[in-house]
Amino acid sequence: MKSLIEEHATAIGWITSISLALLLGSAIVVPWIVVRIPSDFFLHQRRPPSRFSFEHPAIRWAIFLIRNLLGSILFLAGLAMLVLPGQGMLTLAMAVVLMDFPSKHKLERWIVNLPPVLTSINWLRRKSNVPPLRVERTNEHEARIDRTSEE
Secondary structure, three states, X not given: OHHHHHHOHXXXXXXXXXXXXXXXXXXXXXXXXXXXXXXXXXXXXXXOOOOOOOOOHHHHHHHHHHHHHHHHHHHHHHHHHOOOOOOHHHHHHHHHHHOOOOOHHHHHHHHHOOHHHHHHHHHHHHHOOOOOOOOOOOOHHXXXXXHHHHO
């Protein structure tokens, strides 16, 4: 084992550095993004129009292709990081955010409706003096969980 580590010391150093950079970057970027989501974003059945929706079609397609290519690369890297050192789940989440696919907004709404996720997001928003995310509740139990997390 020691010889394996010595042979691949440079690669292990790079993997460790990239993993630490992703960890620190996510600690900064995730709260920054979470507080910028409009509080009613997940109340809509369909995604509100993006700022690129009124651009020239060639620009929209270029952005679409670049985002999906980068998202696909991150998705594959995230899958690899599930078994290799790295932030696999975080990388997969970033890939899903970047890519465009059918029912993406529905998936995002489902994830945000999970009580631990919504509680964490609204905690970050409360710390930044931003109104909590409003979501449709599927039953009274989830509404009770949300009310207790806001207190």
